[in-house]
Amino acid sequence: MTIRRVNAEERLTTSFPLQAYAFETSPRSVARAEEFRGYLPYNEGNRTLVVEENGVTLAAASAIPMRQNLRGEVLPMAGVAGVATHPLARRQGHVRALLHQLLDEMRDEGHQLSALYPFRPSFYARFGYVGLPAPRTVTFSPADLGGLLRVDLPGEVRWERVGEGYQDWRTFTERCLDERHGFAIFPGYRDVGVRDRDEHWLLTARSGGTVTGAVIYRIDDHGGTLAAGDLLAADPVARMLLLQFFARHVDQVERVRVQVPVDEVPELWLTDLAVHVEARVARPASSAPMARLLSIDALDGLAVGPGRVRVELTGDRWLAGSHLLDGTTGALEVVTGAAVTAAQPPAVTLTAAGLSALAYGVLDPVEIGLRGLGEVPAEALPELRTLFPRRNPYLFSDF
Numbered sequence: 042m043t044i045r046r047v048n049a050e051e052r053l054t055t056s057f058p059l060q061a062y063a064f065e066t067s068p069r070s071v072a073r074a075e076e077f078r079g080y081l082p083y084n085e086g087n088r089t090l091v092v093e094e095n096g097v098t099l100a101a102a103s104a105i106p107m108r109q110n111l112r113g114e115v116l117p118m119a120g121v122a123g124v125a126t127h128p129l130a131r132r133q134g135h136v137r138a139l140l141h142q143l144l145d146e147m148r149d150e151g152h153q154l155s156a157l158y159p160f161r162p163s164f165y166a167r168f169g170y171v172g173l174p175a176p177r178t179v180t181f182s183p184a185d186l187g188g189l190l191r192v193d194l195p196g197e198v199r200w201e202r203v204g205e206g207y208q209d210w211r212t213f214t215e216r217c218l219d220e221r222h223g224f225a226i227f228p229g230y231r232d233v234g235v236r237d238r239d240e241h242w243l244l245t246a247r248s249g250g251t252v253t254g255a256v257i258y259r260i261d262d263h264g265g266t267l268a269a270g271d272l273l274a275a276d277p278v279a280r281m282l283l284l285q286f287f288a289r290h291v292d293q294v295e296r297v298r299v300q301v302p303v304d305e306v307p308e309l310w311l312t313d314l315a316v317h318v319e320a321r322v323a324r325p326a327s328s329a330p331m332a333r334l335l336s337i338d339a340l341d342g343l344a345v346g347p348g349r350v351r352v353e354l355t356g357d358r359w360l361a362g363s364h365l366l367d368g369t370t371g372a373l374e375v376v377t378g379a380a381v382t383a384a385q386p387p388a389v390t391l392t393a394a395g396l397s398a399l400a401y402g403v404l405d406p407v408e409i410g411l412r413g414l415g416e417v418p419a420e421a422l423p424e425l426r427t428l429f430p431r432r433n434p435y436l437f438s439d440f
């Protein structure tokens with residue numbers, strides 16, 4: 042049994058057929074197999090590893106070199122995708138071996154974070170990942186937006202196919218990456234898939250010539266649904282400009298559906314807006330994302346409150362040892378090695394998922410103990426809350 046990295050052309054006969062079996066209608070048609078070649082450019086920079094035995098591919102896993110915002114810092118992130126094992130080779134440790142090597146290599150290349158969409162969160166919890174919030178799906182009738190039609194807003198919208206306006210879309214998501222905790226975007230070679238497929242309308246809000254909001258959508262039928270992706274808006278004016286455009290579809294579609302981050306409150310958007318807000322998480326096909334730190338260096342220099350703790354990292358392949366996390370200057374300093382002595386209290390023990398939960402801001406320190414992700418003595422609780430206040434990461438990219 043060997044693990045090796047496959048090149049672009051080899052994907053056609055190794056990882057793609059396994060992924061198609063795992064994630065698609067199966068058996069695939071001959072025509073479907075022919076479509077594989079068209080996907081190669083969008084996978085070109087991915088790192089794909091396979092397990093092989095006697096020339097048969099037993100398992101595959103890929104990492105996409107992405108970028109993600111962690112509390113204001115944009116860092117290299119390994120997006121894990123296409124994890125699949127041959128049906129006759131499951132439960133033999135192949136994916137465990139693949140993930141170890143894949144994340145070793147991505148970390149060595151400088152990826153300090155990793156994220157994925159799990160088929161079962163407990164599987165990836167064992168690899169140090171912790172759950173992030175799922176986006177909310179918001180459904181409402183365009184009729185309830187009618188009051189917006191007469192509002193004179195500062196700014197305008199542009200409406201075009203995403204194939205035409207793609208560069209504005211990409212530029213605006215880059216801005217979101219810089220500004221929003223948790224936001225992650227694909228490398229260019231993968232992202233252009235949305236432009237090349239050209240299956241969506243792109244609506245952008247603009248103010249003074251600058252794009253301040255964007256959303257892509259499709260309409261399924263007359264009297265049907267205007268189904269949009271993430272409603273990205275830099276400010277309330279931009280959001281209202283986008284909603285005003287949707288209001289013009291009152292006699293065309295029955296409902297509008299958009300995705301929003303967990304901290305968005307659609308019932309406050311407008312008076313008399315009847316709205317349904319939902320997050321549906323189910324195994325295996327509708328999962329909330331997960332993420333983890335691959336390197337303690339991800340924390341170095343983060344803007345934090347003035348807390349100070351010593352952490353002992355345990356039970357993980359990539360995060361280990363004793364570190365002093367010192368936020369007294371407002372920029373987190375990670376001190377490692379001889380300078381971390383037992384004399385510097387308070388001390389906490391954290392698993393990789395425990396540290397990741399604090400860094401991403403998804404758990405309160407007291408939950409770390411409750412969830413079995415570490416041991417946090419009472420005197421460390423206020424320090425950790427000051428260092429890592431709760432935040433709502435918003436991953437955005439769906440892979």
Ligand SMILES: CC(C)(COP(=O)(O)OP(=O)(O)OC[C@H]1O[C@@H](n2cnc3c(N)ncnc32)[C@H](O)[C@@H]1OP(=O)(O)O)[C@@H](O)C(=O)NCCC(=O)NCCS
Pocket residue numbers: 063064100123124125126127130131132133134135136137138158159160161163164325
């Ligand atoms: C899920 C899947 C990738 C697992 O691959 P695998 O090669 O069988 O996994 P491994 O044998 O390396 O298992 C690693 C560990 O997870 C455990 N595990 C495997 N499948 C599991 C499952 N469905 N639920 C919980 N634990 C599981 C194994 O027991 C093993 O634990 P151990 O190290 O303590 O023995 C494989 O079953 C598959 O291809 N499924 C269909 C596609 C899919 O769902 N992919 C995941 C997309 S995120």
